[in-house]
Amino acid sequence: MNTAKPESIALFCLTPGGVALAQRLQTALPLTCFTSEKLLQPGFIPFGESFAQTVEQAFSQYSALVFIAATGIVVRVIAPWVNDKLHDPAVVVMDERGEHVISLLSGHLGGANELTRQLAGILDADPVITTATDVNQLAALDTLAANLDATMKDFRLAVKTVNQMLVSKQRVGLWWDTDFSKTAGLYDTRGFIPVNSLDALPELDALVCVTLRAELAELNIPLFKLVPKRVMAGMGCRRDTPPQIVSELLNQQLADNHFDPLALCAIGSVTLKQDETALLALAEKHQVPFKIFSVDQLSEHEQRFPVSEFVRDTIGVGSVSQPAAWLMSDGKLVGSTLKQQGVTITLGVSDRC
Template sequence: MWAIVTVTKNGVSKAIQVKEMCDSELSIDIYTIEKYKCEGVLAPTQDLKELILQVYSKYKTILFIMASGIVVRMIAPLIQSKIVDPAVLVMDDKGENIISLLSGHVGGANEKAKVLAKIISARPIITTSSDVNNKIAVDTFAMRHKLFITDFTSAKEVTALIINEEKVCIINNSGININKECLCENLTIDDYENYKNYEGAIIISQKSNFDIKIPYVHLVPQDIILGIGCRKNTKTRDIIEFINTTMKQIQLHIKSIRALSTVDVKQYEIGILETKEHFGVDLDIIYRDEIALHQNKFKQSSFVMKTIGVGNVSEPCGYISSREGTCLLNRTVNNGITLSIWKEKEEVHVNE
């Protein structure tokens, strides 16, 4: 969902036009001050500062149709970091230029400026060095491959090496499919043993602790599924502690978790719901009729079968949610909690 914010009559007209032109591709809400309110345009306040405050935390993409100087002054107190700030674009009220102002990479403002410009026949204004020099920044690389950046300071340092034509290698310890369009003459894929031939490295791994003597950034694939079950009213802290301990034992980075997966009868279990929120991951709910199709692949419990109608929870749930992926840890039990760990089967993309 996008928001368009403007405070002039011409700006409102242009916003309505942009929304109509983007109707089939983008979902857009238009905001203005009360003075210029009209049908289809929201005007919750007469104060621009208050309006921007309301919109800034609600939308992932905001297009301002007004002078860039006004936007800079208005959003300055609200800016936190590239991890959480929305993509901010600025456009003139004739719709001739679209500036990527904030969160160009992680928030996607650069790409969104290009997409919008193509739709409305405008000119995208991109100022980030990696883009204008046809080099990929680490945060863009991570976003395109759904990787977690463990340290943004390191990411910035390695990006600078790439932009400045220093040789940087990608050490792909996780075996993900790397989009070849992200590579360039000074950014290549190589093995860990050859890192001394480079000035910097991008290490893609679910492990940690790398003995490497050059600047590097660690990117974590988020493709681990935890199949989980528990007794009713199991304490949240017990589930979290079990997950942390188990992940550490098998040397998987905690940020590699993409989702928890459980049976439908546990979808409202408070311990599982709070654990999902604690780790900031998705929760996949697998219905028992689907589990029944796969439960014979795993050891079953007669007690679980009698209680909920299927003989196993954690393993078939993890298996299904991982798209029949690789089991890294078979069902393990602790204090009434069952856990299995799965690596998702990677989706195959064309032209990669």
């Protein structure tokens, strides 16, 4: 998701007062600061062809944009590039005196609300946040999803529905599967009703379940499954294996271990497979990283697993999928390794994506 990271904040200032404020902020946060040629100071980058053109480039390159400028100017300059809450960067606006910091775009998923509070704290300014859940001092499903590195089916509709139910004071339950129950207290869940067991539900209008499971028991209320991305798939395959075969076998392996496909966080293999069409297509299809490990990295762990001399002679290490999954999941492997049609798949579950 498009959660803002401190190291990828672009700041734009248009006036001498804005430059001075940006210099204050630079002492507290790692910022890439842009301004005009005539206002340029050490540590600042000049606009390219124009202010608007520089913003256009930054919109896709940075996870957060901060403007020291009038809100109207900012609205007009970003308008052509605004897409949706899943992909837009956080956009925050402040006045050059540093009295008000406004969360303008991507408040929850993009992290603009959090960044607004952080900047306001640095400047002792007033944070201006207008999202309904925040105004009502409630948690938001999209913020919880971002903090968990989680996703769900029909994400936009689910978020809209659940957040509206929360601000309407309807009873929305929140159940954490065993893998996540111990860390549930680390997250903002204000407004949700804690549910300890799916077999004994309190009176609810809807239920959000945090789980990796592919299937849950049917309930007589609307159920929204929030799936953290935690499953790592170490993979090996013969050269030029058809993408459809690899995809079908991964789905089979996930199903055999009762994982929701949305739980997939990354796939990994050996360096020799970094240009393997089927694996690249698989990563693109699931929109997950394709992690590459060297022979030396895999060799450090191959003694833990059965090895194939044929694979060793071909690649330089006797096992690929198992040590790759081991490395990605910090040794937390699950199930047995699938070996079919020249494809091997080993799954692991990591604490974080």
